Amino acid sequence: MFRLTARHFTDGMENNAHRQKTTLVLGGTGKTGRRVAERLTAAGLRPRIGSRSSEPPFDWEDQATWALALKGVDAVYLAYQPDLAFPGAVAAVRSFTALAVESGVRQLVLLSGRGEEEAGISEQTVRDSGADWTILRSSWFCQNFSEDYLLEPVLAGVIAFPAGDVAEPFVDVEDIADVAFAALTEDGHSGQLYELTGPRLLTFADAAAEIAAASGREIRYVPVSPEQYAAELTEHGVPAEYATSLLDLFTGVLDGRNAHLTDGVRRALGREPRDFADYARATAATGVWGGR
Structure with missing residues (x-):
C-alpha cells in the first residue's frame, strides 16, 4: 500500500x-x-x-x-x-x-x-x-572547429591560427550544456563556480591531427603571427574593430595561462568530460567536414 x-x-x-x-x-x-x-x-x-x-x-x-x-x-x-x-x-x-x-x-x-x-x-x-x-x-570550445570560424579552414585543409604550440584543454559544448541544465534544474549548484575543461591538453596541431584522423582528410595546422591573422580576417570582410577585439582575445587566452586541466565537469556531473577524439569522431560522422 x-x-x-x-x-x-x-x-x-x-x-x-x-x-x-x-x-x-x-x-x-x-x-x-x-x-x-x-x-x-x-x-x-x-x-x-x-x-x-x-x-x-x-x-x-x-x-x-x-x-x-x-x-x-x-x-x-x-x-x-x-x-x-x-x-x-x-x-x-x-x-x-x-x-x-x-x-x-x-x-x-x-x-x-x-x-x-x-x-x-x-x-x-x-x-x-x-x-x-x-x-x-x-575553456576553448571543441565546436569552434565545426560550428564557427574554424570550420572554413578545416574544410580548406589548413588551419592557420596564431596559437603557436600552446596546449589547450578543449571542452565539448555538450558538457557545458549538461552542466548548465543541471544547474538550472537540480539543487546543489547555487554558489558554485565550475571551471570546465576537457580531459587532456592538445595543441592546435594535435587537434588538427584528431580531426584529420576522424574525417579521413588531410588537415594541418599552420601557426601564423597575430598580424598575419588580423590581415586575413580583414581581407575576408571582418570589420577592423571586431578583428582587433577577436585577436586580443585569442592572443590573451592562448598565452599558456590555461594550459592545465580542472575537475569542473566531474564536480558538476559526477563523470569525466568528453574527450576531443570523441567529439571529432561524432562530428565527422555528421559529414560536416566531408571526407569518409
Missing part, C-alpha cells in the same frame, strides 16, 4: 515548481544556448529563447528588448555575444543583471571565459546580484 508522506508532498511541490519555471536562454540559437534549450524542452520546461529572431526578440545591443524578454522569467542562462572580453560587455552584463533581478529573476547561470580578465568582472556582477548564481568558466 502506498503511504503519502510529507516528503512525497514536498517533492511533488518541488517537481511542479520545476515544471512551471520559466527560463530565458540567451544565445538560444548559438552553440551552447541551443543545446541548453533542447535539454530544457526535452524535460518539459519550455524555455524562452533569447535571440534577435525570437518572439519576443532579445538583442544585447538594444536594451529596449530586454524588459519584455524578461517578463515572467524565473531563471536566465546568461551567455553574452560575442564574448565577455569584448568592449561593452561589462556594462551590458551589469545593466542586464540589474534589470533581471529587478524583474523577479531568482537564478542566473553565467557562461564565462577561462583566463579572461574582463569576464571576471562580469562574474563578480552576477555574484553580487542577489540572485542564486552558478558560473561556468569554460
Whole structure:
C-alpha cells in the first residue's frame, strides 16, 4: 500500500515548481544556448529563447528588448555575444543583471571565459546580484572547429591560427550544456563556480591531427603571427574593430595561462568530460567536414 508522506508532498511541490519555471536562454540559437534549450524542452520546461529572431526578440545591443524578454522569467542562462572580453560587455552584463533581478529573476547561470580578465568582472556582477548564481568558466570550445570560424579552414585543409604550440584543454559544448541544465534544474549548484575543461591538453596541431584522423582528410595546422591573422580576417570582410577585439582575445587566452586541466565537469556531473577524439569522431560522422 502506498503511504503519502510529507516528503512525497514536498517533492511533488518541488517537481511542479520545476515544471512551471520559466527560463530565458540567451544565445538560444548559438552553440551552447541551443543545446541548453533542447535539454530544457526535452524535460518539459519550455524555455524562452533569447535571440534577435525570437518572439519576443532579445538583442544585447538594444536594451529596449530586454524588459519584455524578461517578463515572467524565473531563471536566465546568461551567455553574452560575442564574448565577455569584448568592449561593452561589462556594462551590458551589469545593466542586464540589474534589470533581471529587478524583474523577479531568482537564478542566473553565467557562461564565462577561462583566463579572461574582463569576464571576471562580469562574474563578480552576477555574484553580487542577489540572485542564486552558478558560473561556468569554460575553456576553448571543441565546436569552434565545426560550428564557427574554424570550420572554413578545416574544410580548406589548413588551419592557420596564431596559437603557436600552446596546449589547450578543449571542452565539448555538450558538457557545458549538461552542466548548465543541471544547474538550472537540480539543487546543489547555487554558489558554485565550475571551471570546465576537457580531459587532456592538445595543441592546435594535435587537434588538427584528431580531426584529420576522424574525417579521413588531410588537415594541418599552420601557426601564423597575430598580424598575419588580423590581415586575413580583414581581407575576408571582418570589420577592423571586431578583428582587433577577436585577436586580443585569442592572443590573451592562448598565452599558456590555461594550459592545465580542472575537475569542473566531474564536480558538476559526477563523470569525466568528453574527450576531443570523441567529439571529432561524432562530428565527422555528421559529414560536416566531408571526407569518409
